[in-house]
Amino acid sequence: MPLSFLKSIQTMKNNKQNLFLFALGMVSLVSSAQNFHQNKQKIYNDISKEVQNNNNLDQLAFELLDVIGPRLVGSPEMNQAHNWVVNTYKKWNIKAENVAYGEWKSWQRGTTEITLTAPRIKTIDGMQLAWNAVTKKPIEAEIVAMPFFETKVDFENWSETVKGKIVLISAYQNSGRPESQWKEHATEEDFFDYKAAKEKTNTAWNNSLKATGKNTREMVQFLEKKGAVGFVQSYFTGTMGSNRIFYSFAKNTPMVDVSLEDYGLLYRLAVNGKNPKLKINTKSKKLGTSKTYNTIATIPGKTKPNEYVMLSAHLDSWDGAQGATDNGTGTILMMEVARLIQKYAPNNDRTIVIGHWGSEEQGLNGSRAYVMNNPTEVQKIKVLFNQDSGTGRINYINGQGFTHAYNFLGTWLQNVPEEIRKHIKTDFPGMPQNGGTDNASFIAADIPAFNLSTQNWDYGQYTWHTNRDTYDKIVFEELRKNVITTTILTLEAANDPNEISNEKRILPTNTEWPTIKEPKRNSNDY
Numbered sequence: 201m202p203l204s205f206l207k208s209i210q211t212m213k214n215n216k217q218n219l220f221l222f223a224l225g226m227v228s229l230v231s232s233a234q235n236f237h238q239n240k241q242k243i244y245n246d247i248s249k250e251v252q253n254n255n256n257l258d259q260l261a262f263e264l265l266d267v268i269g270p271r272l273v274g275s276p277e278m279n280q281a282h283n284w285v286v287n288t289y290k291k292w293n294i295k296a297e298n299v300a301y302g303e304w305k306s307w308q309r310g311t312t313e314i315t316l317t318a319p320r321i322k323t324i325d326g327m328q329l330a331w332n333a334v335t336k337k338p339i340e341a342e343i344v345a346m347p348f349f350e351t352k353v354d355f356e357n358w359s360e361t362v363k364g365k366i367v368l369i370s371a372y373q374n375s376g377r378p379e380s381q382w383k384e385h386a387t388e389e390d391f392f393d394y395k396a397a398k399e400k401t402n403t404a405w406n407n408s409l410k411a412t413g414k415n416t417r418e419m420v421q422f423l424e425k426k427g428a429v430g431f432v433q434s435y436f437t438g439t440m441g442s443n444r445i446f447y448s449f450a451k452n453t454p455m456v457d458v459s460l461e462d463y464g465l466l467y468r469l470a471v472n473g474k475n476p477k478l479k480i481n482t483k484s485k486k487l488g489t490s491k492t493y494n495t496i497a498t499i500p501g502k503t504k505p506n507e508y509v510m511l512s513a514h515l516d517s518w519d520g521a522q523g524a525t526d527n528g529t530g531t532i533l534m535m536e537v538a539r540l541i542q543k544y545a546p547n548n549d550r551t552i553v554i555g556h557w558g559s560e561e562q563g564l565n566g567s568r569a570y571v572m573n574n575p576t577e578v579q580k581i582k583v584l585f586n587q588d589s590g591t592g593r594i595n596y597i598n599g600q601g602f603t604h605a606y607n608f609l610g611t612w613l614q615n616v617p618e619e620i621r622k623h624i625k626t627d628f629p630g631m632p633q634n635g636g637t638d639n640a641s642f643i644a645a646d647i648p649a650f651n652l653s654t655q656n657w658d659y660g661q662y663t664w665h666t667n668r669d670t671y672d673k674i675v676f677e678e679l680r681k682n683v684i685t686t687t688i689l690t691l692e693a694a695n696d697p698n699e700i701s702n703e704k705r706i707l708p709t710n711t712e713w714p715t716i717k718e719p720k721r722n723s724n725d726y
């Protein structure tokens with residue numbers, strides 16, 4: 201019991217009537233917390249047991265990733281995912297709704313067939329990029345590689361030759377092996393040479409791009425105007441088989457990404473005068489515009505219903521694969537936490553709100569819209585936990601510049617079992633995040649909003665926004681730990697009798713607290 205509390209009781213004792221009123225108030229105020237704190241160990245044990253033996257994680261992953269699939273903003277699948285989240289919560293007796301905040305062009309991915317038709321036949325491994333132009337029939341044309349340019353005039357002269365051609369627009373990779381293999385297996389001298397050659401090629405490529413005076417997007421649109429009929433990129437991540445799949449820059453012609461192996465083949469055939477030809481057949485649908493949504497679920501608090509503990513994870517993804525680790529894992533983590541709380545500890549002091557955001561990938565749009573649209577609600581959020589960094593175990597929490605984060609977060613973390621907690625490093629008071637993922641939208645509104653950072657499992661090189669972000673990359677062993685950690689942090693926060701301070705640290709000179717930003721409410725820039 202804090203000293204100030206004791207003192208207030210002593211003052212009260214001087215006045216019998218006040219003491220009676222005070223006691224009456226305290227009975228109702230402390231009942232849920234008392235209940236919770238009395239049974240806490242049993243609740244945590246029951247939850248841990250269910251997480252280990254009988255969790256819903258693989259079923260949720262199956263329904264979201266295998267059945268619904270990728271969740272590109274504006275696509276029918278994205279809306280299907282929002283509805284699935286609402287319906288799943290309803291099955292668990294948790295109130296949830298989809299809240300519209302804007303609109304986006306609606307595009308549905310179809311099939312992609314890319315075939316090398318000359319000098320020999322080969323199926324090419326690749327796919328169209330998101331929002332690709334809808335083409336009525338396949339195109340077949342000669343491939344040209346972009347040469348290295350020294351000046352803008354060089355580029356402009358060359359651009360007169362692309363009419364009717366398919367243009368290769370990525371840098372050629374000398375080796376398809378990841379650097380880690382070179383390091384492990386090559387002789388020291390050969391590894392050194394490999395690195396030097398790679399750096400030389402990269403520098404030459406970047407200088408050539410700079411010479412054109414255009415970024416890749418502007419270049420594609422310029423070449424399209426000059427009559428190019430298609431574009432092929434290969435956005436290799438450095439890990440075997442893994443390419444990043446974003447969106448097309450072309451307005452009316454197809455733009456596809458192909459594997460490093462096939463890109464190399466096309467490139468070598470083109471620069472060695474073999475006049476290779478490619479047939480590209482992309483199918484997709486334009487479905488007008490769709491509303492964009494956030495899904496918001498609520499487990500009402502009993503004694504402090506106007507104080508919120510918020511769980512946060514974006515529901516959308518890019519659509520090169522299934523969005524399993526970005527952010528299927530964050531999504532099913534928060535859903536499973538909510539299910540367990542509703543089952544084992546539904547009566548908490550504070551209200552628990554779960555935000556499943558739309559369009560994080562285009563600039564935290566769903567969460568920014570929530571902050572902008574709900575100024576009164578946002579002030580009720582006392583603390584927020586966001587997860588959006590892949591499938592690994594939680595291993596780091598930054599205090600985000602909140603002076604007292606050490607006290608409350610540190611105390612809550614003590615309740616996480618030692619074998620899980622020992623992996624979690626903290627940094628207090630830390631520095632406020634200005635972007636990157638959705639907790640940043642709330643930090644800008646002075647809400648202690650923490651990111652549950654994770655062991656990376658080659659997230660950046662392997663699954664993040666790639667064609668390899670699939671169900672099999674989920675590490676359920678790690679996810680189970682995260683369910684336990686997040687459930688305990690949430691219940692501790694929802695029943696902490698103390699106020700949760702949002703006092704901000706004094707920032708170093710030349711740094712400023714992030715400010716609230718407008719979301720994109722339409723797809724005009726895409």
Ligand SMILES: [Zn+2]
Pocket residue numbers: 514526527560588637
């Ligand atoms: Zn993400």
